[in-house]
Amino acid sequence: MGNLTESEVIIGVPGPDRTIQDSVNEASKSALKIAVGHLNFHYGPRQVLFDISLEIPDRKITALIGPSGCGKSTFLRTLNRMHETVNGTRAEGEVLLDGQDIFAIDVVRLRRRVGMVFQKSNPFPKSIFENVAYGLKINRMANRSAIAEIVEKSLRRAALWDEVKDHLHKSAYSLSGGQQQRLCIARALAVDPEVLLLDEPCSALDPVATAKIEDLLLDLVSSCTIVIVTHNMQQAARVADYTGFFLLGKLIEFNKTDVIFKNPAQKETEDYITGRFG
Amino acid sequence: MGATAAEIRSAPIPAASGRVLRRRLFDYFGWGLCALAFLLLSSAMIWILVVVFLRGFSALTWNVMTHVTEGTGGGLLNAIEGTVVLAFGGILLACPPGLAAGIYLAEFDRGRLAPVIRFLSDVLVGVPSIVIGYFGYVTMVVALGWKFSVAAGSVALAIISLPYICRTTEMSLRQVPRPLREAAYALGAGDGRVTMGICVPSALPGILTGILLALAISVGETAPLIYTAGWSSYLWTGHLTNEPVGYLTYAIWAFITEPFSSAHALAYAAAFFVTFFVLVISIVARAVLDENAGWRRLRSWERRKA
Numbered sequence: 001m002g003n004l005t006e007s008e009v010i011i012g013v014p015g016p017d018r019t020i021q022d023s024v025n026e027a028s029k030s031a032l033k034i035a036v037g038h039l040n041f042h043y044g045p046r047q048v049l050f051d052i053s054l055e056i057p058d059r060k061i062t063a064l065i066g067p068s069g070c071g072k073s074t075f076l077r078t079l080n081r082m083h084e085t086v087n088g089t090r091a092e093g094e095v096l097l098d099g100q101d102i103f104a105i106d107v108v109r110l111r112r113r114v115g116m117v118f119q120k121s122n123p124f125p126k127s128i129f130e131n132v133a134y135g136l137k138i139n140r141m142a143n144r145s146a147i148a149e150i151v152e153k154s155l156r157r158a159a160l161w162d163e164v165k166d167h168l169h170k171s172a173y174s175l176s177g178g179q180q181q182r183l184c185i186a187r188a189l190a191v192d193p194e195v196l197l198l199d200e201p202c203s204a205l206d207p208v209a210t211a212k213i214e215d216l217l218l219d220l221v222s223s224c225t226i227v228i229v230t231h232n233m234q235q236a237a238r239v240a241d242y243t244g245f246f247l248l249g250k251l252i253e254f255n256k257t258d259v260i261f262k263n264p265a266q267k268e269t270e271d272y273i274t275g276r277f278g
Numbered sequence: 279m280g281a282t283a284a285e286i287r288s289a290p291i292p293a294a295s296g297r298v299l300r301r302r303l304f305d306y307f308g309w310g311l312c313a314l315a316f317l318l319l320s321s322a323m324i325w326i327l328v329v330v331f332l333r334g335f336s337a338l339t340w341n342v343m344t345h346v347t348e349g350t351g352g353g354l355l356n357a358i359e360g361t362v363v364l365a366f367g368g369i370l371l372a373c374p375p376g377l378a379a380g381i382y383l384a385e386f387d388r389g390r391l392a393p394v395i396r397f398l399s400d401v402l403v404g405v406p407s408i409v410i411g412y413f414g415y416v417t418m419v420v421a422l423g424w425k426f427s428v429a430a431g432s433v434a435l436a437i438i439s440l441p442y443i444c445r446t447t448e449m450s451l452r453q454v455p456r457p458l459r460e461a462a463y464a465l466g467a468g469d470g471r472v473t474m475g476i477c478v479p480s481a482l483p484g485i486l487t488g489i490l491l492a493l494a495i496s497v498g499e500t501a502p503l504i505y506t507a508g509w510s511s512y513l514w515t516g517h518l519t520n521e522p523v524g525y526l527t528y529a530i531w532a533f534i535t536e537p538f539s540s541a542h543a544l545a546y547a548a549a550f551f552v553t554f555f556v557l558v559i560s561i562v563a564r565a566v567l568d569e570n571a572g573w574r575r576l577r578s579w580e581r582r583k584a
Contacts, residue, residue: 080464082460082463082464085459085460085463087388107466108466108467108468109466111463111464111465111466112465112466115464115465116460116464118457118460118461118464120457122455122457122458122460122461123461124458124461124462124476125458125479125480134462134465135465135466138462138465138466138467138471138475139465139466184461187461187465188464188465191465191466
């Protein structure tokens with residue numbers, strides 16, 4: 001590894017064709033999807049995020065790492081205003097999605113554009129089909145026949161179709177944990193979000209199910225921007241193009257993943273990466 | 279330290295020392311007390327059931343179920359009919375406000391109103407049912423001029439059912455896991471859709487149990503009906519006001535003190551019916567609350583839809 005130049009050092013990215021794809025993407029479209037400026041977050045009287053500024057690139061995987069309670073999940077939930085479902089929360093600062101202030105646009109439209117997958121799989125007590133169709137139905141995004149098509153497409157994108165195509169009308173709870181999590185991803189994909197937020201999506205899964213989800217993310221990133229919170233540094237190293245390190249409510253460092261893991265600028269980042277704490 | 283699993287398994291069980299023996303004795307003593315408490319409680323219940331069922335069975339004849347009361351004899355058809363009408367009338371009246379209040383308390387309690395409603399509901403549970411009967415008499419029977427009637431009796435039972443329905447609805451909605459709500463919010467669902475489309479269906483077994491519990495209480499109530507429904511030896515002709523109606527608990531209350539064996543038989547039979555109804559409702563409620571039963575229901579429903 002030592003004789004590679006810095007531009008060639010790419011951790012956990014499969015194949016050289018991806019780098020070509022990257023450069024094509026970077027050249028052809030604006031590289032910026034979400035811009036966060038001076039974000040402060042209060043939970044009642046307690047401030048949990050301090051002056052976070054961060055630019056999330058389009059159609060890339062951005063990982064947020066840090067020890068428990070560092071505010072990375074809170075930050076993630078601010079990006080589609082999920083914090084507003086909890087009483088007593090207050091977010092100040094600027095979050096721009098394609099240059100639009102997310103606090104100024106309708107929250108329903110925002111959440112349709114910015115989907116979310118949670119730590120524990122949380123399918124509705126409905127059939128597999130109904131779970132994926134839910135977002136389409138409540139947003140009146142498609143008619144009956146189109147819904148069936150989109151459900152199939154979403155399940156395929158979530159790499160679950162082959163496992164469930166013969167029992168779409170069984171309860172979602174009949175699936176295994178890993179399948180349920182992929183179902184939740186399919187459900188989020190059905191409304192065709194531009195951004196997918198994932199809050200520790202693999203923390204309850206075994207390594208095989210985790211690998212499936214990681215492969216899935218690497219496939220999905222060609223069509224949508226992914227932000228993933230993870231406790232697992234290897235996971236960040238494997239899948240992410242960019243990585244941000246949070247500590248005690250502050251963003252310590254944000255950079256390309258290989259820079260964060262190979263050559264971090266901050267001592268705290270290095271200490272955390274090398275396992276000296278956390 | 280270095281013992282292998284096989285060594286540990288084959289090691290001899292040490293003989294009971296004094297301390298072990300004491301611990302075992304104390305253990306037996308504790309279990310003995312538990313068994314005693316269980317016997318004491320269950321024997322009272324079993325005694326009641328045995329008396330009600332034995333006497334009820336011997337008083338049960340085809341006549342009792344097919345004829346109306348004549349004086350202190352005859353049958354209980356009028357009372358069975360009246361109990362069913364009054365109990366269901368009460369539940370029908372109590373459900374809309376009870377469910378609405380429960381949903382409000384669980385899902386939209388950001389205002390100052392929620393603690394007030396919760397307090398009033400708790401007070402209502404504590405009000406003696408005879409006070410509600412007296413209230414119904416003064417307001418509906420006399421002031422509104424409804425006389426003894428199905429309407430007055432149903433409203434009185436509705437007042438008694440209301441807090442049970444309200445609080446069980448609130449409690450079962452609160453048990454809906456937060457991640458389920460978040461999943462719906464994250465897909466762009468609004469408050470109303472999350473509540474009615476996700477939370478209420480998930481909480482349905484609990485809500486139904488509350489309604490059944492209220493129904494069981496209504497079937498067993500006497501005091502609020504004496505002052506509002508009155509008593510009638512005839513079948514109900516369908517008038518909501520100005521027509522008194524019979525019900526089973528009245529037959530128990532009034533006939534057990536009469537000096538005629540025919541009246542006693544009616545009282546025993548009525549007690550049997552009331553106990554039987556309440557028992558059946560409780561068993562149904564248990565089955566509904568059983569989560570697995572709930573899930574099986576949901577799955578078969580989905581299969582039918584598909």
